[in-house]
Amino acid sequence: MLDNNLEAKENLNPENTSSGNGLNQEIETILVIDDSPTNLEVLYTTLADAGYEVLVEMDGISGIEQVENNPPDLILLDIMMPKIDGFETCRRLQTNPLTKDIPIIFMTALTDTVEKVRGLKLGAVDYITKPFQQEEVIARIKVQLKLRGLNLELDKQKQQLEERVKERTAELSEALEALQKMQLQLVQSEKISSLGQLVAGVAHEVNNPIGFISTNLYHADKYAQDLIHVLKLYQQKYPNPDSEIEEVIETVDLGHISHDLPKMISSMRLGSDRVRGIMQSLRNFSRADGLEKKLVDIHEGMETTLMILQHRLKSQTYRPAIQVIKEYGNIPQFACYPGQLNQVFMNLIANAIDAIDEGVEGSNWESEKSKLFTADNVLSTPLICICTSIDRENVTIHIGDNGKGMESEIRDRIFQAYYTTKPEGKGTGLGLSMSYQIITEKHGGTLECISSPGKGTEFIIKIPLGK
Ligand SMILES: Nc1ncnc2c1ncn2[C@@H]1O[C@H](COP(=O)(O)OP(=O)(O)OP(=O)(O)O)[C@@H](O)[C@H]1O
Numbered sequence: 027m028l029d030n031n032l033e034a035k036e037n038l039n040p041e042n043t044s045s046g047n048g049l050n051q052e053i054e055t056i057l058v059i060d061d062s063p064t065n066l067e068v069l070y071t072t073l074a075d076a077g078y079e080v081l082v083e084m085d086g087i088s089g090i091e092q093v094e095n096n097p098p099d100l101i102l103l104d105i106m107m108p109k110i111d112g113f114e115t116c117r118r119l120q121t122n123p124l125t126k127d128i129p130i131i132f133m134t135a136l137t138d139t140v141e142k143v144r145g146l147k148l149g150a151v152d153y154i155t156k157p158f159q160q161e162e163v164i165a166r167i168k169v170q171l172k173l174r175g176l177n178l179e180l181d182k183q184k185q186q187l188e189e190r191v192k193e194r195t196a197e198l199s200e201a202l203e204a205l206q207k208m209q210l211q212l213v214q215s216e217k218i219s220s221l222g223q224l225v226a227g228v229a230h231e232v233n234n235p236i237g238f239i240s241t242n243l244y245h246a247d248k249y250a251q252d253l254i255h256v257l258k259l260y261q262q263k264y265p266n267p268d269s270e271i272e273e274v275i276e277t278v279d280l281g282h283i284s285h286d287l288p289k290m291i292s293s294m295r296l297g298s299d300r301v302r303g304i305m306q307s308l309r310n311f312s313r314a315d316g317l318e319k320k321l322v323d324i325h326e327g328m329e330t331t332l333m334i335l336q337h338r339l340k341s342q343t344y345r346p347a348i349q350v351i352k353e354y355g356n357i358p359q360f361a362c363y364p365g366q367l368n369q370v371f372m373n374l375i376a377n378a379i380d381a382i383d384e385g386v387e388g389s390n391w392e393s394e395k396s397k398l399f400t401a402d403n404v405l406s407t408p409l410i411c412i413c414t415s416i417d418r419e420n421v422t423i424h425i426g427d428n429g430k431g432m433e434s435e436i437r438d439r440i441f442q443a444y445y446t447t448k449p450e451g452k453g454t455g456l457g458l459s460m461s462y463q464i465i466t467e468k469h470g471g472t473l474e475c476i477s478s479p480g481k482g483t484e485f486i487i488k489i490p491l492g493k
């Protein structure tokens with residue numbers, strides 16, 4: 027009688043140690059499950075002589091346990107056994123993911139075709155027939171072990187390949203993301219510069235006609251005054267014209283005309299001067315910054331920004347006009363990139379207007395205005411405060427609003443590129459990240475934000491002088 031776990035190490039034939047699959051040099055283990063001691067002995071000797079480590083079990087249940095605890099490289103399985111037969115043992119091994127890949131070779135009677143087919147259908151890889159032909163047994167086992175080795179190797183390579191593909195995919199998607207970011211940034215800056223070009227072009231086009239309107243208005247004013255002078259002189263020298271002239275003078279109300287015409291002309295001149303001024307500031311606003319910093323008055327840029335945003339500041343159906351409170355310090359011209367600073371002002375003020383609008387969104391101002399923060403319990407109107415100052419080191423610009431404010435989770439992320447809480451198509455989430463870059467990198471300054479829900483928001487720009 028054999029022990030249940032016969033080890034064959036002492037029977038190793040050195041020449042056969044590297045047999046088996048040839049891919050790994052370890053001794054391969056074969057588990058024989060058979061209730062016949064005679065069969066076990068024959069197989070044990072044959073296999074051990076061939077250099078395999080041999081384990082034996084005498085019934086299906088212990089066989090399965092053995093496989094689970096100590097997985098062999100191959101299983102030789104008898105069909106006719108007490109408790110559970112070979113088919114059932116095979117079925118159970120095949121349904122367990124941990125054991126299903128271990129090749130099973132059935133041992134059947136030579137003539138029993140039905141059994142062979144059934145075994146193969148259940149997932150066995152091969153069969154050997156009793157009585158055993160030693161060489162045939164070894165040959166079949168070698169083929170199956172070789173196949174298993176190749177399969178294992180294939181699995182390993184597949185896994186390595188999958189890992190490499192995964193790594194590569196991660197690298198690629200990272201690169202793609204970076205490209206998309208860059209592309210968006212390009213689109214954004216292109217948009218800004220083409221908008222600048224458009225504004226500059228329109229300003230240029232308007233400048234010519236406005237130029238001759240105001241020159242002609244100057245002459246028209248002079249001519250009108252001369253004409254009125256002549257008329258008055260006529261009236262003095264000939265106080266009694268004939269009735270036809272008197273009638274016309276009355277119908278056209280000459281007194282009114284001579285009083286009103288000079289006023290009309292001077293208000294037209296005022297208007298055309300204003301248009302010229304606006305055009306000039308639009309041209310200044312949209313000019314491209316060169317490589318060098320320029321000496322400018324930042325209040326000019328601020329005023330133009332407010333002018334451009336005028337249509338958004340004025341009263342809307344859902345809220346009254348936003349009051350802009352300006353406290354401009356006495357700041358001399360200083361060196362900066364004015365075009366870029368204007369971009370920053372534009373972004374901050376546009377955001378402030380958005381925050382005020384979102385604070386009263388979709389509701390009637392009267393019932394919602396209490397949501398805006400109040401000072402001394404006085405209900406406040408929508409406000410934007412712009413305050414500038416200068417000390418020895420810095421120019422400081424505060425831009426505050428009493429809009430909806432931000433939770434700290436939002437405030438922590440506002441300078442990240444593409445971070446936006448606005449609906450798709452409304453915000454790109456680039457405004458503040460670009461502004462941050464302009465202030466910190468281009469001007470060596472700082473951009474800070476103080477905000478909490480219901481308390482409004484304040485941005486503080488500090489730009490060092492002489493940098
Ligand atoms: N004054 C403010 N009050 C409240 N929230 C603000 C204010 N300014 C910015 N935010 C928040 O910061 C986010 C990011 O602002 P940012 O200007 O970078 O992008 P955006 O305004 O959403 O889009 P855009 O690129 O069109 O400017 C906003 O979506 C908003 O949630």
Ligand SMILES: [Mg+2]
Pocket residue numbers: 373376377453457458
């Ligand atoms: Mg914005």
